Amino acid sequence: MPCKGLPRGIDFIALRHRIRPVLALICMTISIVNMAPTTEKLQAVVYQVRRDIVRMVHGCQSGHPGGSLGCTELLVALYHEVMTHNPAFEADGIGEDLFFLSNGHISPVWYSVLAHAGYFPKAELATFRKLNSRVQGHPATHEGLPGIRVASGSLGQGISVAIGAAQAKKLNHDDKLVYVLTGDGELQEGQNWEAIMYAAHNKVNNLVLIVDYNGQQIDGPVDKINTLGNLKAKMEAFGWNVLDQPNGNDLAAIIESLAEAKTLLAETKPVVILLKTEMGNGVDFMMNSHKWHGIAPDDEQLATALAQNPETLGDY
Amino acid sequence: MPCKGLPRGIDFIALRHRIRPVLALICMTISIVNMAPTTEKLQAVVYQVRRDIVRMVHGCQSGHPGGSLGCTELLVALYHEVMTHNPAFEADGIGEDLFFLSNGHISPVWYSVLAHAGYFPKAELATFRKLNSRVQGHPATHEGLPGIRVASGSLGQGISVAIGAAQAKKLNHDDKLVYVLTGDGELQEGQNWEAIMYAAHNKVNNLVLIVDYNGQQIDGPVDKINTLGNLKAKMEAFGWNVLDQPNGNDLAAIIESLAEAKTLLAETKPVVILLKTEMGNGVDFMMNSHKWHGIAPDDEQLATALAQNPETLGDY
Amino acid sequence: MKKYTFTEKKDTRSGFGVAMAELGASNPKVVALCADLIGSLKLGDFQKQFPDRFFQIGIAEANMMGIAAGLTIGGYIPFTGTFANFSTGRVYDQIRQSIAYSGKNVKICASHAGLTLGEDGATHQILEDIGMMKMLPHMTVINPCDFNQTRAATLAIADYHGPVYLRFGRPVVPIFTERDQEFIVGKAWMVNEGTDVSIFATGHLVWEAILAGEILAEQGIDAEIINIHTIKPLDDEAVLRSVAKTRCVVSAEEHQIAGGLGDSIANLLARKAPAPQEYIGVNDSFGESGTPEQLMDKYKLNAAAIVEAAKRAIARK
């Protein structure tokens, strides 16, 4: 369960050291007493995250709106509903569910969701991809942005890292889970298959892999560039339990798949969710194409995009 | 069909430039007029190659006898029966079937088979792994050893190279085939899966992959180290036609599988043969274990090994 | 100081793209490979005009290097295209074994090198690629300075047998070299003769060196500026001749200080004729997001920094 309801706008960086233990306690307490929010409440976050994404990418005229929008519901569901996690942020994440973003180019959605979950001030989103920012073009740790545990951007490395974190949890007798998101085009990288093979052999059954199955990569549809073919059959042949989720932009469907994944882990296999998403989801002119993988809207396009997504929690 | 019957002991290096065209012509002619040899004739080569392998490894007290012995029948079948090839050696291999060895550590079997096929003097086998030799520990091109077109030894790269060579053949309207051999442990390397995915997507149907499916790697059985699980299902899920050959040390069975592979290529998919071999085959104390992956026999062990394999074509 | 002017700015990668389309037409053996970055590498024209000789590999750079090696066996001249990071560090062992050690005629063409990649940040801003590629035996390493020189270099390496690493970049920068220049692999280009200090620059830093030369000239300092477009093989003679005259050095590159052009020059001079040297380069740190200009300023890879370095070098004579 998430840690929601923390006051926003607080400068967590300054407060961090003094209130860290208190905050963690509050957070855990909230997690316990808080009832599962309705997907309506989550939908409000989704709208705001979408606004943040297009505004961030517009603000620096670079970045990746397509994949970010496509994964908005997923990340909102994870951080605002499914995961046990601590916005006061401890890098080792002991006792918490962990999330890794292998397809680091969709950083905008992660940054926005982290900010709304209380990891860092929303105001920092305005510095996205700008000089001297902690909100780097691709997720990075060295500036100490809370919520990020490893850098990504060069594709294909995240599953391996997630496996290491999951195996560390086992050594630590920590029964929380590790989630990792990859792109579908990204699965063309061989390192993923090394990791997928290893995770099955070593029964890493505290790991949930989610594939952003949007069918698009930079140069075109995945099926045209270098098809993944029957991905479900591939993952099963590699010894994983596979969940198909054709409605990857539907909050309730996502939450259901994530719950099912958790149950399936009892079987000693790692689990993958093939999450059929729509690149650019929520901004009509960005949908049904790979064109918005990595370009920024102009002023007019921004206005159109914002008009389709009401401000719900306050723009940064 | 092979180019057999060339006189042995000729210094091809010295002769190469002058007699290259003549030699090629002779070779092609022989290929055409020669009847398919009995597997008995091939078996004689097999014995001699086995002797060469253990003697080479013993001679420098290093190298990889296990995998080499396990693939002896395969390489003999390829070079002395199945492939159209030219021992006068042209690096571009136009109009020839090509063979690539991805698991370069089993170089002894390749060197011996190449020498017996007439690519270079058998006497050079005595220089294996020694200073200033062309017969390097792992196959290499820069010393100009005829028969080798790319270096290998660092695992996982051969299928990619073979695909490139196969696609070049298509550009050249050259209908000959490309064969590539990999280890089974080697398939843990991700680059293989990049290549396997690409070959299916691009319908590289002039490529035959052979997996040395001996179930062993350095630290133990593949199933214990990092299992390939259902490799057939994996390869099929990746869009390949798969042939199982449980008798990978039986010449007739190998030849049959290679013929079947050729037929199957008509289907526009690349073909893989899962060749169940026995590491160390033909030397009883080297069989049934991964122990002889990469160590050399002592004098006594050498004598035992040689006693089990009669000299048929003359030791180098 | 010789006058260099420009009327137009273009990205060096577009020089590559234009040359590739020309090569496609002029040399039927040239093939191109790309790992899901056709637009970034400016390979769209080649792809459209020569679809049979274009290979879309997908996001699998290791496989791309192997396939390129294999294509040479059938007599082709493969040009691989992806970002500089994924052209080198991602695939070093593949280049090493299947291309360099195997002596394959592959041209590894790398865009978005260095800090000027900009907003994507450190994971993409490779600053170690020259160092990696120059350590490889049999490898030629080229980093041209503008659109025209990149075009010329691309055309030249098609006729140069052996593996080549060709590095270029993303931002638009002044075009100040001649369109139909002769590009000789391994031959340094004398930008300006001078007597007080030798400035050896490569890639985007050549224009900054020219700007620095103008500022220095105003201050009465006569800088020799040499464009080292080929880092390996280094034009030893040109370097030694210049330093024999000026007796001090500034090296300037969009790369880590360790391992790049500067170290090639320091190596040569240490062996032949030691001289004080000041390095313009990134000092053992990763990059970050920002615009190209902001980053070149922050990390001191610009004319102002070269001017200061030149003065320090001269003071140390």
Next chain:
Amino acid sequence: MKKYTFTEKKDTRSGFGVAMAELGASNPKVVALCADLIGSLKLGDFQKQFPDRFFQIGIAEANMMGIAAGLTIGGYIPFTGTFANFSTGRVYDQIRQSIAYSGKNVKICASHAGLTLGEDGATHQILEDIGMMKMLPHMTVINPCDFNQTRAATLAIADYHGPVYLRFGRPVVPIFTERDQEFIVGKAWMVNEGTDVSIFATGHLVWEAILAGEILAEQGIDAEIINIHTIKPLDDEAVLRSVAKTRCVVSAEEHQIAGGLGDSIANLLARKAPAPQEYIGVNDSFGESGTPEQLMDKYKLNAAAIVEAAKRAIARK
């Protein structure tokens, strides 16, 4: 010349193996990973005694680096083990992003570095690993000289926070340093004080430098010999102090001349105090099969070559 003797020869990788077993017992956070080379890396004892903290990755080095990075997140100190080639060039981008840039406390332990790997030949004989790893920001690079120093270094880096590249080798070589030496990361070890020439050596070349020092002493040449076990961060002070006295340099390493220890020294001296330098290293070529001794002789990485280089360096003062 100070006297160094030895009674025993051992491989440096065994110093690593012994220390790993000790660390397993003394530090519950230490975990080991191996990519199907347990015997070669001498990790058998660790594996047997601490099976829960041993990870057999199989032949998948990229995955190994990622898993190591992930294990640090739960508070562990992962030591990865494979051959030097597969520890660096094969996985450079993975180390760069998931370990170095991410500031992960991973110890990349690499055996069979250099020519002394012997018979396997060039595909395995990496001679560029020091250069690659030293270019990476945040990376520490260590190449100890014998069994005892390798053991000491392995123990030391467990307590040193941050990514480390530890390089060692296959052949048995003299043990001439003390068993319980203090190993301070980044601190050079003065092997012999001298006044005529500074010999900076690392790894297997340190013993050769000592032998060279003895020969030189007989000829009336007083060589200063310094063991640079930590190539990065370089002990600038020790280098500068020595060269201020001797005014000439020999660098000696089992590595390409480009990019290694020699270039780190040339870089420092070019910036601070230029001096004539002679390089002992492999000169832009791949290795080949042969015994370690044959190869070190053929490629001139031995005492005799150091003696000649020292004389050339002195003559150039």
